[in-house]
Amino acid sequence: MTQARSGPPAETRSVGELVNDATEQISRLIRDELQLARLEVQKKGKLIGRGAGLAGAGALLAFYGGAALIAAAVCALAIPLPAWAAALIVGGVLLVAGGALALLGKKDVQEAVPPVPQEAAEGVKRDIETIKDGRHR
Template sequence: MSHSAGASERTIGQLVADASRDLSALVRAEIALAKAEITAEVKQGAIGAGLFVGAAVFGGIGGLFLLLAFAWLLTLWLPYWAAFLIVAVLLFLVAGVLAFIGKGRISKVGKPERTIATSKQSIEAIKGHR
C-alpha cells in the first residue's frame, strides 16, 4: 500500500523549520519581557543610588560648612575640641540616615518574577514535546 502525501500534510523538514521559527520567536518574546521588567527594577536601583550620592554630598560638603558655622557657635560655651566633635558626630548621623534610606530603596529591587515564571513554563513545554 502506497501512502502518498496529501497537500495538507507537511514534511518533517517543514515541521522542524516551523518548530525552530516558533522557538526563536519564543526566545525573542522572553528577552523582550526581561528587558521590560528589568528596566522598571533598574529605575528603583537608580533612585537608591541617587540617595547614596545625596548622603555623600551631605557628609562631605555639608560637613565642611556646618562644622565651621555650628562649631564656632558652640565655642561660646564649650572648648573648641568639644564643639567641633559634636558637629562632626551630627553630620555623620545625617549621612548615616541617608545611607540607610538609600539601602532600603535598593533592597526593594527584585528579581524579574514574570520573566522567570514564563521561562520555566517555556522550558517545561519544550521538555514535554521532546
Template sequence: MNPETNPAASPTANASLGELLSQLSTQTSRLVRDEIRLAQKEFQDSARHAGVGAGLISVAGLLAVFGLLTLIAAAVAALSLVLPVWAAALIVGAVLLVIAGIAALVSRRQLEQVTPAAPETVTSVKKDIDEVKGAAHVRS
C-alpha cells in the first residue's frame, strides 16, 4: 500500500516519541541551514548591487566635480575677455570663497541644532532597564 493512502504505513505512524523528536531535530537543523544559505545568497546579491551602486555614485560625483571645475575655468576665461587673466581668476576665487563661507555658516547653524542622542529613546531605555532591575530584585 501507498503511505499517502494508508497512514499506518507511513514512516512516522509507528515511530516512537524519541524517533519523532530525532526527526524533528534533524528537519529543524536542515531547515535552519537552508534558511541561512538563502539569507547568505540574498545578502551577497544585495551587497553586489550596493557595490555597483556605490561605484556608479562615485563616478557620478567625480564627473560632477570635473564639470564644476570646467564651469569655474569657463567663468575665469569669460572674465579674462574684459580683465587681465589674474584679475578674472582672483574674482572667481573670491566668489567661490564667499560661497564656501556662507555654506560653512549654514552648516554650523545646523550642527548647533543637533542633539547628542535621541533623548526620548535614551529615557525609554533607562526606564526599561530600571523596570527589569526591579523585576529581578522582586524575584530574588
C-alpha cells in the first residue's frame, strides 16, 4: 500500500504535518485490520454453520440408527416372548438407563452452578486484602 506523496520532502515538513500523516496512517491501519478481522469472522462463521449442519445431520442419522437397534432388540425378544412383553422389557431398560444418565447430568450441573469463577474471585479478594494491609503499614 504505497502511495505517491505530494508536497515537500519529509525533512522539510512540519511536526504538525508529520503528526497528521501518522494519524491518517494509523486510522487507515486500524480500518484495514478491522476489515481483515470482519472477513476472517465471516469465513469462520460459514465454516461453523456448515460444521453444525453436518453434525446435526450426523446426530439425526445416529438417532434413527439407535431407534432401529431398539426395534431389533424388541424383535429379538419377541421370538421367545410375546411382542408386548418384549417391548415392555426394552422400554423399561431404556427408561432406567435414561433416568441414570439424567441423574448424573443433574449432579454435574449442580456442581457447576453458580457459573462464577469462585477460585479467581477468592484470589482477587486476597489480593485486595494484601494491598490494603500493605497500604496501612
